[in-house]
Amino acid sequence: MCGIIARIGQGEAADTLLSGLENLEYRGYDSAGIAVQNGSGVKVHKCSGEVADLKSTLDSRPHGNMGIGHTRWSTHGPPTDENAHPHTDMARNVAVVHNGVIDNYDELRADLQAKGHEFESDTDTEVIPHLIAEYRETIGDTEAAVRRAVETLEGSYAIAAIVDGEERVYAARKGSPLVLGLDDEEWFLASDVPAFLDHTEDVIYLEDGDLVVLDPDAYRITDLAGNPVERPVDTVDWDPEDAGKGEYDHYMLKEIHTQPTALSNAIEGRIDDGDAAFEDLSDGAFADVDTVQFVACGTSYHAAMYGGQLLRTAGVRTEVLRASEYDVTSGPVDENTLVVAVTQSGETADTLDAVREATSRGARSLAVTNVVGSTAAREADDAIYIRAGPEVGVAATKTYSSQAVTLALLTQRIAADIPDATPAADREAMFDALADLPRHVETVLETTDAEALAREYFDSESYFFIGNGFGHSVALEGALKFKEITYEHAEGFASGELKHGPLALVTEESPVFAVYTGGDDEKTKTNAIEAQSRGAPIVAVGPEDHPLVDVADAHLSVPDTHPVWAGLLANVQLQLLSYHAAKLLDRPIDKPRNLAKSVTVE
Numbered sequence: 001m002c003g004i005i006a007r008i009g010q011g012e013a014a015d016t017l018l019s020g021l022e023n024l025e026y027r028g029y030d031s032a033g034i035a036v037q038n039g040s041g042v043k044v045h046k047c048s049g050e051v052a053d054l055k056s057t058l059d060s061r062p063h064g065n066m067g068i069g070h071t072r073w074s075t076h077g078p079p080t081d082e083n084a085h086p087h088t089d090m091a092r093n094v095a096v097v098h099n100g101v102i103d104n105y106d107e108l109r110a111d112l113q114a115k116g117h118e119f120e121s122d123t124d125t126e127v128i129p130h131l132i133a134e135y136r137e138t139i140g141d142t143e144a145a146v147r148r149a150v151e152t153l154e155g156s157y158a159i160a161a162i163v164d165g166e167e168r169v170y171a172a173r174k175g176s177p178l179v180l181g182l183d184d185e186e187w188f189l190a191s192d193v194p195a196f197l198d199h200t201e202d203v204i205y206l207e208d209g210d211l212v213v214l215d216p217d218a219y220r221i222t223d224l225a226g227n228p229v230e231r232p233v234d235t236v237d238w239d240p241e242d243a244g245k246g247e248y249d250h251y252m253l254k255e256i257h258t259q260p261t262a263l264s265n266a267i268e269g270r271i272d273d274g275d276a277a278f279e280d281l282s283d284g285a286f287a288d289v290d291t292v293q294f295v296a297c298g299t300s301y302h303a304a305m306y307g308g309q310l311l312r313t314a315g316v317r318t319e320v321l322r323a324s325e326y327d328v329t330s331g332p333v334d335e336n337t338l339v340v341a342v343t344q345s346g347e348t349a350d351t352l353d354a355v356r357e358a359t360s361r362g363a364r365s366l367a368v369t370n371v372v373g374s375t376a377a378r379e380a381d382d383a384i385y386i387r388a389g390p391e392v393g394v395a396a397t398k399t400y401s402s403q404a405v406t407l408a409l410l411t412q413r414i415a416a417d418i419p420d421a422t423p424a425a426d427r428e429a430m431f432d433a434l435a436d437l438p439r440h441v442e443t444v445l446e447t448t449d450a451e452a453l454a455r456e457y458f459d460s461e462s463y464f465f466i467g468n469g470f471g472h473s474v475a476l477e478g479a480l481k482f483k484e485i486t487y488e489h490a491e492g493f494a495s496g497e498l499k500h501g502p503l504a505l506v507t508e509e510s511p512v513f514a515v516y517t518g519g520d521d522e523k524t525k526t527n528a529i530e531a532q533s534r535g536a537p538i539v540a541v542g543p544e545d546h547p548l549v550d551v552a553d554a555h556l557s558v559p560d561t562h563p564v565w566a567g568l569l570a571n572v573q574l575q576l577l578s579y580h581a582a583k584l585l586d587r588p589i590d591k592p593r594n595l596a597k598s599v600t601v602e
Ligand code: F6R
Pocket: 297, 298, 299, 300, 301, 342, 343, 344, 345, 346, 347, 348, 351, 394, 395, 396, 397, 480, 481, 484, 597, 598, 599
């Protein structure tokens, strides 16, 4: 969590830092700050709240061609002005922004206090500028001092530092993302590409152990011992427009509406002669695999459930495991185990930990992610990209759809390689229907009644979502989205589970959204009717032609399609339902309280 940015080059830095931070707010929005250097001292401006709050405290933009910035998701200490970054040393000569967690900060702080350092915040970060200042005194050279400070830190960090009187930015990473952006007249460092996408598409993904020194006209990357390091320059293919809200009120709504394009991108070139094909994965790539473990969190876990069901149906031994529980649920793992990390950001700490544990026990790893150069993509043996484009709204929408589709294709690819597995017999029909999926999503977006239904039910006491098979994972995802952005109580269940306890909560004040896909959904109908007979309004979510529609109180309809894809269309309806309910409740839809998009702590 937390987003950091640094900029050095011609012209003023402050506006670029502030707009870059706005594009990083999906990583946290508890407090924001910038520090700018112009040869007459390091000027720090910071406050609790969002970047907009920070802007409103600035009468004019601080002057300087270089600076650093931060938007925070609190880990150590509440979101106060004092705890906002940048942090400085006592003399305010060194300013630092940090994303990550310093595990040994207690010890470092005590050592520094014993040497006379006084601290102003509760954060782990504040030790870093103090350490740099301390080593500058003893070593006399800033670069060496930064190197030494970084060597002293235990934990994870991406940091950027500026020092009074030096036209230079220092940065380092270990375990937290950091990307270098290269423009003609300016350099950037940031936690993620959207921070500087308006300026350049040429990037270098830095690796753990890299230390970077940016001068106005040159950059240098070294390892911690000071040896030069070469890193390739990549070009990102995200359009700057992808990173803005465009005509929409919220990023979430924009991202729901861009699903047809995202899905077309996810599918493009991945069906070849009736089979699923992935760039970089040769035929037979999975021939040795006997067990597949999907590991993921939150929405990505629900997408993994979708893929897991398909792979099991193809006769492959499959587990779908919550990454945060991997150490206690994983069971035997060996070199014939493929661990598939499903992670939009590629930076989720729980997911990365699960993969590291699996690979340390001999498993082979594959990342399914949206972010090129992310830690998951770099650490896994192979990576497949879902090609959804940047997602800024904290609630995942288009990335879920793109993950589910990519995983569905991957399952057919895996099943084709494993000798005893059986790829879906009707996969030609399935792939034909997949080609129509973007168009069907458009139909849902054009014809949806979700807003009217949200209006009817938005003041209910609780919301239940049920579904069977693919519908189950969609029900879980529907409930997660609903609670996340409306702050209302919402739960998802396998249809058959409703009567084993949750039914006690069902009243006329708790609408039940029953997701069905056109496959074997008898259980969903029976259980929905049981809830209805206890007074709950029932909303059928699925294709037109289904017996549930006749008994339901309302219907969110989706076009007829192959049952494998109907759940994804139902999910679009539920995304819209959550969005409109949250809007009616006046919630901060793109930035729900207490959450951040990229969860880089355990
Ligand atoms: C919910 C949501 C989260 C993420 C989860 C995993 O809308 O976005 O539940 O799905 O934090 O994130 P990634 O996919 O980045 O690993």
